Amino acid sequence: MTENNRAPRLLVIDDEAIVGKRLSQIFSKMGYTVAAHVDPAQALAEAERQPFDIVVTDLKMQGIDGLEVLRRVKKINPATRVIIITGYAEMDTADSAFREGVFDFIPKPFRLDEIKDAILRAMKDRAGEG
């Protein structure tokens, strides 16, 4: 059970840098290893090198959008849990995201408790599966 002993790895992708900064602040304190990126391509490159447990990604981004990130991350490691955050949630996108295996879909602006809760549940889910 080595996996349970190491720090959980969290990747945050959002072209709004502040989101990454704040979540890093919070989850570093909670013992997570947090990587924050504004460029999805760079973030995916890092994930290729070492898979993450949790990926929190914005939906609408330049170049690669959240659904594409979800697909690629799942390809790298199907066990990774992906949470999509978005400023404008449309039912269609939410539907296709869930079909593609997203763990949760959170509309912006969200409360800190919401995202914390989602990430904790994702970790628990992942641990249950592992």
Place this chain on the structure above:
Amino acid sequence: MAAARPDSPAPAGPSCEWYQPGTRRARSLRRKMVISLAMVFGLGCLSTISALYSLSRVADKLKLIELSYELNQKVLETRRYEKNFLLYHNQPDLISALDYIDQVRARVSLLKDTAVLPGEEISEYRARLEDYADVLLQLNNPERIPPPDSLKKQVRELGQRFTEYVLERDAAARLEAEDDTRRFRRLSLVAMGVTLVFGGALAVLLLRWVTQPLDYLRRAATRIRHGELTAIPMAPAVRGSLEGVELVNSLNLMLRSLVEKQEALIQSAKLATIGQVTAGLAHEVNNPLNNISLTAEVLLEELPEDEESSTREMVGEILAQTERAREVVQNLLVFIRMAKTTEPVVMDLVQITEDSIGLLKNQIRLSQIRVETDFTKEPVRAKGFPSQIEQVLVNVMLNGIQAMTAGGCLTVRVLARPDEHHGVVEIGDSGPGISSEDRKRIFDPFFTTKSDGTGLGLSVSYSIIEKHDGFITLDSQSGEGTTFRITLPLLTGPEASEVGHR
């Protein structure tokens, strides 16, 4: 939905008068035309009959002339044989003369049969003929050949007189026939002239009856196209016929519904544009909002426990304000994605109105206003989404309540108009009223007169009612309050029998 526009209020507004035909002069155009055509037909028949009559009279005269001519010839023959006998005393000449006298007699009878000549004239013919025939017969005595000179003279005299009479009558008959022909030709010409004049006048009148209203309508249509008129006014040109009045009324109805449809199109195009803009806007605003609230929350978490409570309070206020902004955006999003989730149900407008008033009990009590209700005893049924209708009613009532000071009165009526297939909810307040300037924009998104309003309440209400195939209108006089009238298609028949569950 034009009905939402104060300058074109719903049924029986000033922009669309319903004209009654003038009681005295208005006749059906159809009737006028039938009468006119009958008159022309009658005149035509009259002139034809007079022409036929004239022809038959002329034919009679011609027959008379023919008979007179024959008579003439026979008389001349008689006189020739009579002369021969008197010269040469040959018995066969006398027999021939007498024979011709018989033929003359037969012609006179024929004249009588034609009944063209008066009786006295026939008697005159006969008298003179018999006088002559008598003396001619006296010649027929073989013992007295040659006859005495006195008898000869008598024969010549009477024969001469008869011949002269016949010739005179013949000439007279010719003259008469010529006169008659002239007279009948004149009669026919007069009849034809009368027919032409009357028929022409009627044709002109008919043309005018038909073209005058059409021309008037054409000109009115041009003025409407140029924006000088919104409806066709009644004018003498069309008031004269029932058809004209009906046509104007139908065209005005059509114009009104066209204007309504056009304005409804404009309004929904406006809403669609707003929807697109808002969708983009919401996304753009949610990101900074998220940054603010996330930062404020992290800041709050990271504040040392012993930090002054005023700092905590201020960060808390940042969070609260962010929450408020989030709600505004949320409402916008709801407005765009108007719930089209479930199937519409049969709903009772009376029930929904009662429920809506119930929801506002607190506001009503706090604002110290009265509520007067007037509901029909029977349910007023319509099809749709009760929660959405409730949202509209609460919204409109809340506007009314907020428009009034303590002691004001909110009047709520629910009624059914089965003949118009309408169910109506009327919500009136005794507030200050709405200026005509504001009335034009009251259903526009983001239009508000309240300091803390979003300007979405009535535009959302408008779209909801529009989606229910209904319309909202309002009456407002400055200083005399405002009445909103929400009209929905009334449900009747078997479909209405069961009110759906909510």
